[in-house]
Amino acid sequence: MYSKYLLKLFLVICFVGSSAIASAQVERSSELYQTILSKDSLLFTIGFNTCDISQFESLLSEHFEFFHDTDSISNRSQFLTGIRNGLCKSPATYQSRRELVSGSTEVFPLYKKGKLYGAIQHGRHRFYENIQGKPERFASEARFTHVWILEDGVWKLNKGLSYDHQTGD
Template sequence: MKTLFLIFFIGLSNLLYSQSDLYKTILSQDSLLFQVGFNTCDIGQFERLLSEQFEFFHDKGGISDKTKFLYDLRNGLCKSPGTYQSRRELIPGSAQVFPLYENGKLYGAIQYGEHRFYETIEGNPERFASTAKFTHVWILENGIWKLNKGLSYDHQAE
């Protein structure tokens, strides 16, 4: 009985450790996507992180593939940094990460969370814009985490 308990405990410890590592990895990718990419309008960061098969579903802006998404960033949100700037903040404690396996091998992760958006317009003080929920599907492509699907929904201007 003790041996069975020990095997179960070691297996559970490994699972929790790997889920913890996965959580940290995906949150790191989230930070690169938003802290570096979105908050500073670093389009190159998006280009590196998005899968070629990337699809984005937005409850206010419709569906985009990678080409349209990058075009919209360049010609919308990031067109006039001195005139308009948006900033995203992950709501602490809202992030959840769920591993995706195929035949016992990790191939991706689902990330769920909630975030707040703030905006600065023409040098005025930053102000709250909205909250939203998001779900991301991250896929390992040749050992590199890429964002494959993005869903942004339930936008609320509180």
Template sequence: MTKKIILSFIITIIFSTISKAQINKNSELYKTILSKDSILFDAGFNTCDIKQYEDLLSENLKFYHVKDGVSDKTKFLYDLKNGLCKNPGTRQVKRILVKESTEIFPLYRNEILYGAIQNGEYLFYESKES
């Protein structure tokens, strides 16, 4: 019983520390992440402009999908071209970011920024033409 309480307390402290680590919405990192989000989704995903993905995604990409498992950049682009974007004229999916909900959490290793976690709400729309 005591171990569970201590573990629960430690987890609570960790998550409360993480939640306070959100950066200011006026910071350069926040603005950069929102800018890249816009390019990736508004210009890439929403219009099936695969070139945006090719340019923005790292060669070291690891994409984890609930149904399909892990994909590298090559497989991810192949699946996008032959899935959602196979025929954008007849089927289009759109993703809209709810900007007010966006939180950015910087990731540091040895006090050097190496990444960030973006958390927020997104709306997905799908339209199909007969």
């Protein structure tokens, strides 16, 4: 009787422990973490910061949805139109820059039947703006969560959430 209790306790501990390990964030040195960070850099350092719309077009899933706490929800088409006609309409008169807060990024793998199919990226980012050649100024800091999905072996951003925007005011 006592040994059955110990066996059950051992199995529960193993199950809980393996569940915790399976859902833990990956190490910063892992291939998955580095891959997601490189996609983030393409999307923001190149795409967002320089208005290279082609980066968005190649990295966003056809099923992309974007949720913003001060600007509502948009699908891929609406998001791209908003970037073209808003943020990137006239970089000479208005330019925004996104900066990833160093050390804030966490990446969590997503598995189905033991096979990696995606990742959740969570972190904080800061936004700066340059208006008509004036010195760049801090605009806001926010949290973000991105859901990256492997689509035919290619990482695509499927969901984007940007929330908890805080201004310097």
